[in-house]
Amino acid sequence: MTPRPPTPPAHPAGAPDPSGSDRDDLRRRNLAAVLHAVHLRDGSTRADLTRETGLHRSTVRALVAELVRAGIVTEDLAAPSGGVGRPSPRVHATDATRVLTLHPELDATHGALVGLGGRVLARARVPHDAPPTPDDALAAARELRDRLAPTGPLRGVGVAAPGLVDRRTGNVVVAPHLGWRDVPLGPLLAAALDAPVTVDNDANCGVVAEALFGAGRGARAVVYLNGGASGIGGSAADGGVLTVGAHGFGGEIGHTLVRSDGHPCHCGADGCLETEVSRARLLAALGDVPASELEPTLARVVAARPSTALAEIDRQLGYLGVALRTVVNVLNPERIVLGGFLAALVRTRGTAALDAHLARALPGARDDARVVTAALGADLLAVGAAQLVLRDVLADPLSTGR
Amino acid sequence: MTPRPPTPPAHPAGAPDPSGSDRDDLRRRNLAAVLHAVHLRDGSTRADLTRETGLHRSTVRALVAELVRAGIVTEDLAAPSGGVGRPSPRVHATDATRVLTLHPELDATHGALVGLGGRVLARARVPHDAPPTPDDALAAARELRDRLAPTGPLRGVGVAAPGLVDRRTGNVVVAPHLGWRDVPLGPLLAAALDAPVTVDNDANCGVVAEALFGAGRGARAVVYLNGGASGIGGSAADGGVLTVGAHGFGGEIGHTLVRSDGHPCHCGADGCLETEVSRARLLAALGDVPASELEPTLARVVAARPSTALAEIDRQLGYLGVALRTVVNVLNPERIVLGGFLAALVRTRGTAALDAHLARALPGARDDARVVTAALGADLLAVGAAQLVLRDVLADPLSTGR
DNA sequence: GTCGATTTGTTGTCATGCAAAACATATTAG
DNA sequence: CTAATATGTTTTGCATGACAACAAATCGAC
Numbered sequence: 001m002t003p004r005p006p007t008p009p010a011h012p013a014g015a016p017d018p019s020g021s022d023r024d025d026l027r028r029r030n031l032a033a034v035l036h037a038v039h040l041r042d043g044s045t046r047a048d049l050t051r052e053t054g055l056h057r058s059t060v061r062a063l064v065a066e067l068v069r070a071g072i073v074t075e076d077l078a079a080p081s082g083g084v085g086r087p088s089p090r091v092h093a094t095d096a097t098r099v100l101t102l103h104p105e106l107d108a109t110h111g112a113l114v115g116l117g118g119r120v121l122a123r124a125r126v127p128h129d130a131p132p133t134p135d136d137a138l139a140a141a142r143e144l145r146d147r148l149a150p151t152g153p154l155r156g157v158g159v160a161a162p163g164l165v166d167r168r169t170g171n172v173v174v175a176p177h178l179g180w181r182d183v184p185l186g187p188l189l190a191a192a193l194d195a196p197v198t199v200d201n202d203a204n205c206g207v208v209a210e211a212l213f214g215a216g217r218g219a220r221a222v223v224y225l226n227g228g229a230s231g232i233g234g235s236a237a238d239g240g241v242l243t244v245g246a247h248g249f250g251g252e253i254g255h256t257l258v259r260s261d262g263h264p265c266h267c268g269a270d271g272c273l274e275t276e277v278s279r280a281r282l283l284a285a286l287g288d289v290p291a292s293e294l295e296p297t298l299a300r301v302v303a304a305r306p307s308t309a310l311a312e313i314d315r316q317l318g319y320l321g322v323a324l325r326t327v328v329n330v331l332n333p334e335r336i337v338l339g340g341f342l343a344a345l346v347r348t349r350g351t352a353a354l355d356a357h358l359a360r361a362l363p364g365a366r367d368d369a370r371v372v373t374a375a376l377g378a379d380l381l382a383v384g385a386a387q388l389v390l391r392d393v394l395a396d397p398l399s400t401g402r
Numbered sequence: 403m404t405p406r407p408p409t410p411p412a413h414p415a416g417a418p419d420p421s422g423s424d425r426d427d428l429r430r431r432n433l434a435a436v437l438h439a440v441h442l443r444d445g446s447t448r449a450d451l452t453r454e455t456g457l458h459r460s461t462v463r464a465l466v467a468e469l470v471r472a473g474i475v476t477e478d479l480a481a482p483s484g485g486v487g488r489p490s491p492r493v494h495a496t497d498a499t500r501v502l503t504l505h506p507e508l509d510a511t512h513g514a515l516v517g518l519g520g521r522v523l524a525r526a527r528v529p530h531d532a533p534p535t536p537d538d539a540l541a542a543a544r545e546l547r548d549r550l551a552p553t554g555p556l557r558g559v560g561v562a563a564p565g566l567v568d569r570r571t572g573n574v575v576v577a578p579h580l581g582w583r584d585v586p587l588g589p590l591l592a593a594a595l596d597a598p599v600t601v602d603n604d605a606n607c608g609v610v611a612e613a614l615f616g617a618g619r620g621a622r623a624v625v626y627l628n629g630g631a632s633g634i635g636g637s638a639a640d641g642g643v644l645t646v647g648a649h650g651f652g653g654e655i656g657h658t659l660v661r662s663d664g665h666p667c668h669c670g671a672d673g674c675l676e677t678e679v680s681r682a683r684l685l686a687a688l689g690d691v692p693a694s695e696l697e698p699t700l701a702r703v704v705a706a707r708p709s710t711a712l713a714e715i716d717r718q719l720g721y722l723g724v725a726l727r728t729v730v731n732v733l734n735p736e737r738i739v740l741g742g743f744l745a746a747l748v749r750t751r752g753t754a755a756l757d758a759h760l761a762r763a764l765p766g767a768r769d770d771a772r773v774v775t776a777a778l779g780a781d782l783l784a785v786g787a788a789q790l791v792l793r794d795v796l797a798d799p800l801s802t803g804r
Numbered sequence: 805g806t807c808g809a810t811t812t813g814t815t816g817t818c819a820t821g822c823a824a825a826a827c828a829t830a831t832t833a834g
Numbered sequence: 835c836t837a838a839t840a841t842g843t844t845t846t847g848c849a850t851g852a853c854a855a856c857a858a859a860t861c862g863a864c
Contacts, residue, residue, distance in 0.1 A: 020435045020455030023822060023849055026428045030851085033421035047812060053422030057812070059851050085811020086859040164766040173766045221647040236732075243645045245623040245734025249766035252731040257724060260662040260673075269727060269762045271662075322659060325671060329654040330638075330732060332647025360671045364566040364575045364651035424851060425820060432822090449841060458823050459841070487840025488830040 030055060031397045034063045035116075038073055038091050039394060040212070042117040045088035046075075064091055070398055071096045072116075093117050097393060100149055100195075101385040103160045103202065104137045106177055111144030112379070114158075114386035116393075118213045120379045122148050134183045138192045145193055153400075155393050156196040157189060158385030160205040167248035167388075170199040176266070177230050198388045202226075203233035203251060204242055205384030206374075210337045211237045213383055214375035219334035223327055225253055226374075227340035229291065232274040236331055243331075258322040276319040279341045285312035294341055298348040313349055320345075321357025328361040328369045339374035346373055432457060433799045436465045437518075440475060440493050441796060442614070444519040447490035448477075466493055472800055473498045474518075495519050499795060502551055502597075503787040505562045505604065506539045508579055513546030514781070516560075516788035518795075520615045522781045524550050536585045540594045547595055555802075557795050558598040559591060560787030562607040569650035572601040578668070579632050600790045605635035605653060606644055607786030608776075612739045613639045615785055616777035621736035625729055627655055628776075629742035631693065634676040638733055645733075660724040678721040681743045687714035696743055700750040715751055722747075723759025730763040730771045741776035748775055 021029075033053045037044055044052070050060045067073045076090040093116035103110040109132060113122040124147050126140040145154070163175025170186015190197040207216070207224035216222035216237070226233045232254030236243045244250035254274040255267050262271025283289060286309050289297045301309045324336060338346055346354070351371045358366050376383060393399075423431075435455045439446055446454070452462045469475045478492040495518035505512040511534060515524040526549050528542040547556075565577025572588015592599040609618070609626035618624035618639070628635045636655030638645045646652035656676040657669050664673025685691060688711050691699045703711045726738060740748055748756070753773045760768050778785060795801075 020432045020457035020461070020822095021428055022457070023428070026423055026425070026821095027850070030422050033423075036421065045812095050812090055422035055424070056852055058814080058853080059422070061813070062851085083811075084809075084859095084861050086813060086857090088812060164764065166766065219648070221652075234732075238645065238647070243640065245640070245767070246621070246736040246770050247734060247766060249764065249770065250623075250732055250734035252764055252767070255731045255764060256728050257659055258662075260660075267762070267764055326658050326728065327732070329657045330636075330652055330729070332649060332652035334648040360669070362566065362651065362654055362657060362669055364568070364649065365647070365654070368648050368651065422851095425822095428850095429821065447841095452841090460824085460843080460845095461822055463842070464821085485840075486830095486832045486838075488828090488842060490841060 028396050028398075030059070031063055031067065032395050034060065035067060035072065035093075035397045036394050038093055039116050039118075039390065042093055042119075043076070043090045045090050047088035049091065067397060072397055093119075095119075095121060096153070097155055097390075098149060098152065099156050099158055099386040099389045099393075100145055100154055100193075101158045101160065101382045102137075102141055102144065102189075103162075103381045103385065104132055104140070104178065105162060106131050109137055109140035109144065110381075111141075111148055112382035112386075113148045114382055114390075116390065118209070118383040118386065120382055123379075123382070124148055131178050134180060134185065134188065137185070138188055141189055142192060154193075154195050156198065156389035157193055158205075158387070158389040159185060159189065159197065159199040160202040160381040160385040161185060161199055162202050164249055165199050165201045165204075167198075167200045167204070167242075170197060172199065173249075196389070196392075198385075198392075200242075200248065200385070200388055201233070201235065201251075202381055203235040204244060204248060205381050205388065206233070206339065207235035207237045207251070207337070207384070208240060208242065208387050209376055209380050209384030210339075210374055212240045212387060214380070215337045215372045216335045221331060221333040222335045222337060223253070223331055223333040224251075224337045224339065224374075225342055227277070227279060227338070227342035227345075229279055232277065232342070236333070253323060253327055256323040256326055258319045273319060273323040277316045277323075277342075282312065282316060282341060282345075285309045295344040295348065298344055302348045313345060314353060317345055317349060317353040318357070321354045324354060324369075324371070325357045325361045328358055328365050332365040332368060334368050334370065336369060336371045337374050338371065339380070343373035346371065430798055430800070432461070433465055433469065434797050436462065436493075437469060437474065437495075437799045438796050440495055441518050441520075441792065444495055444521075445478070445492045447492050449490035451493065469493075469799060474799055495521075497521075497523060498555070499557055499792075500551060500554065501558050501560055501788040501791045501795075502547055502556055502595075503560045503562070503784045504539075504543055504546065504591075505564075505783045505787065506534055506542070506580065507564060508533050511539055511542035511546065512783075513543075513550055514784035514788075515550045516784055516792075518792065520611070520785040520788065522784055525781075525784070526550055533580055536582060536587065536590065539587070540590055543591055544594055556595075556597050558600065558791035559595055560607075560789070560791040561587065561591065561599065561601040562604040562783040562787040563587060563601055564604050566651055567601050567603045567606075569600075569602045569606070569644075572599060574601070575651075598791070598794075600787075600794075602644075602650065602787070602790055603635075603637065603653075604783055605637040606646060606650060607783050607790065608635070608741065609637040609639045609653070609739070609786070610642060610644065610789050611778055611782050611786030612741075612776055614642045614789060616782070617739045617774045618737045623733060623735040623770075624737045624739060625655070625733055625735040626653075626739045626741065626776075627744055629679070629681060629740070629744035629747075631681055634679065634744070638735070655725060655729055658725040658728055660721045675721060675725040679718045679725075679744075684714065684718060684743060684747075687711045697746040697750065700746055704750045715747060716755060719747055719751060719755040720759070723756045726756060726771075726773070727759045727763045730760055730767050734767040734770060736770050736772065738771055738773045739776050740773065741782070745775040748773065 037052045099114045101112045108125045108127045110125045164173040172183040172185045186197045186199045210216045211222040221238045223236045234253030235251035255272040258273045259271040263275045265272040265275045286297045439454045499518050501516045503514045510527045510529045513526045566575040574585040574587045588599045588601045612618045613624040623640045625638045634656030637653035657674040660675050661673040665677045667674040667677045688699045
């Protein structure tokens, strides 16, 4: 394969950009198809890959050989599969493809090293005494890079930022809790770490992770709603690809109208979902228990007799249902993945209240929608942020990424 | 290119579509790239095509030659372009690629014959005395086929149905105004007309048409809202591709909550956009003028002193703004295309009321959104329905479609 | 155990589709 | 009229995936 210039960034997702393809593109696409299959199911046999790609045995052999030569995958000759015929070697992703992920938060910046298949290889965190400034975040990023990946190649850096992000430029338009406005985080980090950087909203990272490796696995359209300390983040994906509009600002289901005479929201509007459904109000209704005690307390309240606390639980679930009805009508998701305290609400109180609202969505859409709780735990954002970088790696496996 | 068997249906049901590509795929993709460019801009020069596809001159020459041989395009040697250098022949789509489109409505079934480039070659309609039953629609379809395309090949049939449609199966889940429930319109028409049939919701057809050839041209994410006699239809697309969820039931912005204490909607919920914003209420406020007089009457009312009618106009625009704020937060569109009486409202009263609401959407998304009125007229649904079929033609130009 | 059936790996050959090179042609600028 | 420029045309080369033929490894039947 002829060496090509800096690798054009894979097609800006979604656009049916039917540009022509040369033979290198063909090879690249087939390498990508093979590696993608390994990414989604590590340890696939070469015969599996032949079936999944539809390519010829000899072609798959050559493609895998090239990936082996590049050090991206290995072939495992011990293959005691269960079937007639000559056994097929299993193909495993190596740890050579490594992505650094970053997630700046109020009290700390979290880092992780993630490989193909969404495998988290290492984790670390840099605590912050005060909300980090952009400079603090850059310093934390350098430290995390040095601790997690002091040597060896890094295919890229994926950042899950708690705010509105222009995913094409890596610009953080606003991150309310951090107090950031118009911070070109992507370019800053790219310069600081000397590596390709992808920045996206944390909810966007979350939905991609859940869609590919979590509770949304196998579903087409997936909606993700996360209940956090400071609000409700949301995002949407279809087939593992974000469906969040022109600049990726969409998916903000937390600011759906649920109540005409509702309280003013910090966003400037009134009656948003996240003014009616909030962790703070829930904790208050539960008697100001600490956030760590939320779910056990919810379980106790639900098990006991009706109470004002239970009324608050049901009130919040009711408004969540109102928002979800609109969301189902507009997005027709197959899965609605709830995280954070929203998941705790549903796990302890059930989905009956939500289902009652969803039953009033339009026919068709209401029959597709299923409410589930998030399956990925603490690694959610790391897996999602890594996937944003890995998508480019998968699209062009042999590019060096530099 | 080796003659391939009857062209495997786009996605052989069941088998996960093979992700690998052979050389035939390469050729097909490049033919598709060339034809797509001609589809979007008829009369492109071969040099244009070379630039747009990124392929080599000699390759484009071969590809165009193959399309000419297949009778899909012609080359126009008279090319008085304006620039230095040898003139490049223009490439035009022929009328050999023809799609029959159908749009069943209460009083008539509309038909059209549409070619590449969204060119409407002919129109016809079959009136109905009473709301058409599925059988009536089939009979009308046969008549329209015989009148519009008595001879010659037909690449497919595209149907814009006024109701909820499972676009994958061609099943009309429910069409309230026609009184249909669970009508397998796609298979029925395919059998009746002996041609490949694609069925989709009329709003979905509308957004595709406006996105590719109308007011959404050039924008990525486009939202479409059409105000009709019986409600508000909506849909969304990104890059000309529908973003309407798992089964295509999404985009129903007409049933977004805009008022907690609103009237009950026929959909079963309360306070939907289309219960607050409706043509019937508007016409009533204007003194029961006929629908055909809507826009002139609106213009008169707006020009005159404030009145109760003007108040109703502003009330409706206000609720529309409420819905659009939610939509902007969730979908981050670049264009919001309004059709029907919604367009009339905006044309006569302006977008100030809407803009005030949109200004309260989240930063980022609110700056992307621009409200415009539909640019395509009566041919809207024909162009959109045809595009649904043409997409397959463009993906594999040399397949016969039969 | 041995043999046949089956599946997959391996190797060498072939066909094909795109790019590159070299030449030809048509238009504009001066 | 000449030079510059852009594009068309033709030929050649090469990369790549399919295919065919053979080899190897496993299972099941007897």
